[in-house]
Amino acid sequence: MEKTKVNLNICGAGYTLVSEEDDAQYMQELGAELDAKMRGLLEANPRLSITQCAVLSALDYLDECKKAETSSENLRSQIQDYLEDAARARTDSEISKRELERMGKELAALRAKSAQ
Numbered sequence: 001m002e003k004t005k006v007n008l009n010i011c012g013a014g015y016t017l018v019s020e021e022d023d024a025q026y027m028q029e030l031g032a033e034l035d036a037k038m039r040g041l042l043e044a045n046p047r048l049s050i051t052q053c054a055v056l057s058a059l060d061y062l063d064e065c066k067k068a069e070t071s072s073e074n075l076r077s078q079i080q081d082y083l084e085d086a087a088r089a090r091t092d093s094e095i096s097k098r099e100l101e102r103m104g105k106e107l108a109a110l111r112a113k114s115a116q
Helices: 024-044 050-115
Strands: 005-009 013-019
Touching: 005 024, 013 024, 024 050
Parallel strands: none
Antiparallel strands: 005 013
């Protein structure tokens, strides 16, 4: 697989990334987002060093990632519950249809018997 090289500039420092992903545009968008986030932190807190700013940014993104994982797990669990409910409803529906069919046949037999 061909490697993709992307040059990024984050807070004035240049970085060359090498990735197996072939979407350089995506990697540049990530770099631009990180640059904007770090610049915003530096503007709001001029006493922060670039390293402190990078650590705070990393913690913020990690927090977002963990919350997204938790949310995704909750959604998976809800979907699983809905699938189980749907399967139960389908089974109940099939049982009811069979019972209705049986009762229909029984009714038809009783009507035929009473017509004689």
